Amino acid sequence: MKFLILFFLVISMASCNNYRFAKKGHFIDGVDEYFNLHQQVNVWLYMDYLAYNGNTGVRMDSLYPKDREIFDLVGLHGSRTRILFTAKPKSRLNYHLAVLKHRRNTFDYANYKRFDGKNSHYFYRDFEHDFLVIRHVIIPYAGKRLMSMLYYVDKDKHADDGFKMLNYLADINAQELQGRESFRNFWQVSDCVDSEKVALTFKIRQQLTKKQKVVYLKMYTLYENNRGISYAKILTKKDPDSLSLSLCPNSYAIEYRSRQDELLKVDTLHIADSMVAENGSAPFQ
Structure with missing residues (x-):
């Protein structure tokens, strides 16, 4: 009996961290934007984001090797989020970016720093782990909705202004999510x-x-x-x-x-x- 209880407890814990991808996600080669028809959301990117080719690119159905570890590190849970995409752009920095939409407004970001842009705001926190530099951005929008943007890169490839590329993406996506723009296909x-x-x-x-x-x-x-x-x-x-x-x-x-x-x-x-x-x-x- 104790064995069965332990077994189901392990299964339950595993399912909580079983990160799933959102359905009906689309990335069109040559377009610096991700679309999700089901979630009714757009995410702006850079032009060096390409379709997945085995080593780099935008993945909409499978994780990169370090993704799950990073998600767990910053406190995300598979049952409470849906992954929109995870990507490794073709650039000299060779960084990773993953974007997740929260299913519930339960993530605690009280100890995150706030950034106020001209027409938007977001919250962020920096981490270091296993020779990686990590920044987790939380964008609140539409009342109680949340979106996560996770950036990570090797320390030796992280310049003093290495977060500059992420900060720009966080700002323009916060502007669109928090503004009056409706979903576009x-x-x-x-x-x-x-x-x-x-x-x-x-x-x-x-x-x-x-x-x-x-x-x-x-x-x-x-x-x-x-x-x-x-x-x-x-x-x-x-x-x-x-x-x-x-x-x-x-x-x-x-x-x-x-x-x-x-x-x-x-x-x-x-x-x-x-x-x-x-x-x-x-x-x-």
Whole structure:
């Protein structure tokens, strides 16, 4: 009987620290943002975050070797959190970053320091363990919700301002979480001012989601000798078969990719300078 009680106690303790990943997380190569359709949350990153390739990149279904140890060290619990992603960016610092969403507002951060930005605030605490330098950031938002950002790096690779990269990410994510921004399933950048953009609506290949369920639409601005990503959107069956955007006059390649980055279809779109005054719809080329 005592053996059975001990057995179930061990199983219970193990399950408490069984960290799970949040479902419906998405990371699109070339886009400096993570999206989660189920949790309704976005997380800003840097451009050197790439899809997982075996050594570096963004993982959304498995931990890096040191992650669990670090999570336990700072006082997190698997039953009280969901991992959004854990990542090792392709950079000279070779640091790790993990982001977790708390399921309950029970984490005690009373002894954490507070940082106040221009339009945001967060709390942080530094740790050292096994030749690692660690910073745990807590971002409170939407009343009683919490998000954790965990950064760790080898001591010999940690410069005096080594937390600078994390601090910037913590600040911009706190701004978005604590502001009035609602969840987005798209990302956009542009190389012209708003007055030069053309507002247009065009058909998209929505039918691809019938087979794929989720499709990544990626728009590339075509330059003379190269191209740059300017728009990305996560398409599901619920999305309409048209897209309304404001875009700079240029030529664009519109790629449709699977979650495994398989190229499904490519279209082209051309917006002439003369259309700035018209601001209408634009056909595919």
